[in-house]
Amino acid sequence: MPKVLLSNNSELLRHFSAQPFKRLELQLLVAANSGEARALFAKEEPALVVLDADDADSFDVAKEIKAKSPGTRMVLVAGKRLSGDQMRQVSACGCDELLIAPMTADELHDVVAIQLGEPRPGTEAFAIGVEISGKKVDATVSNLSLDGVRLVVSEPVAEGQSALLTVTPQGEGPITIKGTCVWAQPRDGRTVVGVAFDRLETAARAVLAKLTQWQVRKDGERTRVVLRGDFTEATRFDELLPQMVGRITFDMAQVTYMNSLGVRAWCEFLRTARIQGYEFHACSVPFILQASMVRDVIGRGTVTSFFA
Incomplete structure (x- = not known):
């Protein structure tokens, strides 16, 4: 305690x-x-x-x-x-x-x-098990997305081999995702592998979206949306729109990268969504500066904290 x-x-x-x-x-x-x-x-x-x-x-x-x-x-x-x-x-x-x-x-x-050093809502850990052509392998996972994943595997892998990922979010049951190794590159005694996912089932898509793009939580009278990963011109927010009702708090602490076109796409999403009111937590100064240059964006804000 x-x-x-x-x-x-x-x-x-x-x-x-x-x-x-x-x-x-x-x-x-x-x-x-x-x-x-x-x-x-x-x-x-x-x-x-x-x-x-x-x-x-x-x-x-x-x-x-x-x-x-x-x-x-x-x-x-x-x-x-x-x-x-x-x-x-x-x-x-x-x-x-x-x-x-x-x-x-x-x-x-x-x-x-x-x-x-305690987990914040939306930062819960998850575990991933990997099989290549039916064999369990020791793999490090990075760049997980809705389309695929980048793996660093301890043994040789060839293009075209099948892949099976078992994703287990903390406190939840596992889901399995099938895919194909679309490229493989030897590096320092290991193999860097790109896996493209097959068509995702609804449950698997929801879990991956929560882990890699956003997680929606109801906090009292507000809805809290924890945003994650990279926001670029390729990011689509359509699946988030139906849940944008009432007053929304956007937590930006886990957004790792956002280019100018990503900011424009995000602001267009906010303009389209029927949100009664929203707040941003932990948004960066570059994000604010980029957003201020987008047409139709008018806002007011207060600096509530300073930290590195």
Whole structure:
């Protein structure tokens, strides 16, 4: 049960009691003031500290804690715009992340999960078993998509051989996907193989979409869409449209690449979807700059966190 030391802040306490935090099973240590924060840290040695940056002593407390225990994760939460001097204090105190209130429980949960090394919703692991021509092989999987997969196999493979993948998402049953090795290239005693999938069944397509493109989850009154992978001009969002009802939160933290045409396709999708309102979490500055150049895109936003 991870220990979390936090300031006695009503918004923080309300969020930490929300549904997303229950699965983390945190032990909360609430400090009424800076002196109590120092004492609780010395006694309990929590893995994470979340301090109210509006407290005049918070920067000093953060700096002392990071000096004594560099491995302790430190998050500061500011309730107002920070001055240049305060931003320099943020940097000097060594905190790992700065959040700007107000924020949602989901936003705070994402930050806490990342700092504690816990999986966030939509980042669950999965296992893949590989057979080539009916024989199980030791293979490393990369570039998994709806069309195929790239494998690095421990033994020789020839073009045209059959492939069978067994995909088992964490907490779910396995699915099997058939394919064909369309190219193979020896490299450093192993073989790099490209497998093209046969026609996918509906269940297999849904699982692959969840693992490689997006995962849709209902979070209270909102729908949370965790986006993944590369977004280019070839990416199609048609299958996502029917689920875009009500208020949507898009989590962009797992988008690995997005070119300008991918941004345009994405913005066209948003214009077409009948969404009552949407928010982006963890979107990059390049994404914002690209989107701002697309016709019909009008938005307003608030920087809610800074982290590398």
